[in-house]
Amino acid sequence: MSDFKSLNLLPSILTEIERKGYINPTTIQSKSIPVLLKGSDLLGIAQTGTGKTASFSLPIIDRLGRLSTRPEPLQVRALILAPTRELATQIHKNICSYSKGLKINSAIIIGGVRKENQIEELKDGMDIVVSTPGRLMDLMGGGHIRFDELEVFVLDEADMMLDFGFYEDVKTISSKLPKERQTALFSATMPRQIEELAKKLLNNPVKVQSAPQSSTISKIEQLVYFVEENDKLALLQMLLADESIQRVLVFCKAKYGVINVVEDLAKNGISHGEIHSNRTQTQRDEAIAEFSEGKIRVLVATDIAARGIDVLDVTHVINFNLPDDATYYVHRIGRTARAGKDGVAISLCGERDLALLRNVQRQIKKDIPTILDHPFHKEFPPLKVKKKRVGSSASFRERKRPSQAKRRAKKKFLENL
Numbered sequence: 001m002s003d004f005k006s007l008n009l010l011p012s013i014l015t016e017i018e019r020k021g022y023i024n025p026t027t028i029q030s031k032s033i034p035v036l037l038k039g040s041d042l043l044g045i046a047q048t049g050t051g052k053t054a055s056f057s058l059p060i061i062d063r064l065g066r067l068s069t070r071p072e073p074l075q076v077r078a079l080i081l082a083p084t085r086e087l088a089t090q091i092h093k094n095i096c097s098y099s100k101g102l103k104i105n106s107a108i109i110i111g112g113v114r115k116e117n118q119i120e121e122l123k124d125g126m127d128i129v130v131s132t133p134g135r136l137m138d139l140m141g142g143g144h145i146r147f148d149e150l151e152v153f154v155l156d157e158a159d160m161m162l163d164f165g166f167y168e169d170v171k172t173i174s175s176k177l178p179k180e181r182q183t184a185l186f187s188a189t190m191p192r193q194i195e196e197l198a199k200k201l202l203n204n205p206v207k208v209q210s211a212p213q214s215s216t217i218s219k220i221e222q223l224v225y226f227v228e229e230n231d232k233l234a235l236l237q238m239l240l241a242d243e244s245i246q247r248v249l250v251f252c253k254a255k256y257g258v259i260n261v262v263e264d265l266a267k268n269g270i271s272h273g274e275i276h277s278n279r280t281q282t283q284r285d286e287a288i289a290e291f292s293e294g295k296i297r298v299l300v301a302t303d304i305a306a307r308g309i310d311v312l313d314v315t316h317v318i319n320f321n322l323p324d325d326a327t328y329y330v331h332r333i334g335r336t337a338r339a340g341k342d343g344v345a346i347s348l349c350g351e352r353d354l355a356l357l358r359n360v361q362r363q364i365k366k367d368i369p370t371i372l373d374h375p376f377h378k379e380f381p382p383l384k385v386k387k388k389r390v391g392s393s394a395s396f397r398e399r400k401r402p403s404q405a406k407r408r409a410k411k412k413f414l415e416n417l
């Protein structure tokens, strides 16, 4: 497939695609759209930034746009589940624009805002609902939403659902959906639990994959600065003195880190916003809107924002800390160099980040160039290579221990977002 026209999408959808300036479908779009238009289930390995939203939204809109009837009260025809409010908002915004000119209604059902308005919106039935799991479960429990007429279910960013502790919620929600339906599951990675979930949810799915992660970030210039933890704020100020850093996302490992950076930016009179779980949804939305409109130069965030933010012209991503999970590095830096633009990703690497940097370099299969010539440069001793213990009882203990450690790390990760 070489262009959108050959897909037989409704003319108003093609008009909107053209208005958005899309010329050709992306890889994931050309592979997914025909499959979904045919009605098959789909397993998509793709991350944000690949055009994945349109891959599932356009076939849904095309399908529902051809119907002449309205959904019954409380009923929903297509459900899209996403792990973060930011990502759900992003998807809903896209759906609203792709479905302009069609008699399709859509709603976003997320936490952090009053549910009364959402309940009111759902009363007369809804073609498309984009939702995060928590609020959806709440409204389902109250009988405010029903799925007897559901035709399509999309689970987006399934691996992030797992990371954010929504696995059980997703299983509960999907168990309440009709068995006769079309299902698409998208995930950036395929851990074992997601493979099992896919087996349960999907019926004879077609498997499609976008370009591998490492190649999607090839346009991003990646750099590392070695620096003492205590000097990171000063180094950040030094970097921000460079005016070519026009719109920058700064990622911290935890919300307390974000607050620390934000206080320093405020002291230095740098326009900024912040996103983490201590901020209300309205504050989070406002921060993204101001960042998109160029009213603020720096947006400081936890990994809540690692996948959901689709702001054009993010010139730089700065990792104030490296993430514990190397795949998040790829998601974070993918916030820059979007839609064919260039971008720079800078990582501030303290002694505590060294092992994480090693994991990142393994993940992206290359060494990231180091900037040595700066006033805060610090030489760290090389990482010690841990020797594996051998022997049956020791190796049994070793196998046991990481899973507990992993569970604790995950709990801490979620609490600190």
Ligand code: AMP
Residues within 6 Å of the ligand: 021, 022, 023, 024, 025, 026, 029, 047, 048, 049, 050, 051, 052, 053, 054, 310, 338, 339
């Ligand atoms: P997504 O991966 O869905 O978050 O999309 C990433 C970015 O690519 C968004 O800004 C989309 O508007 C843009 N995009 C999606 N499809 C296309 C396309 N076919 N051509 C150009 N840009 C696109």
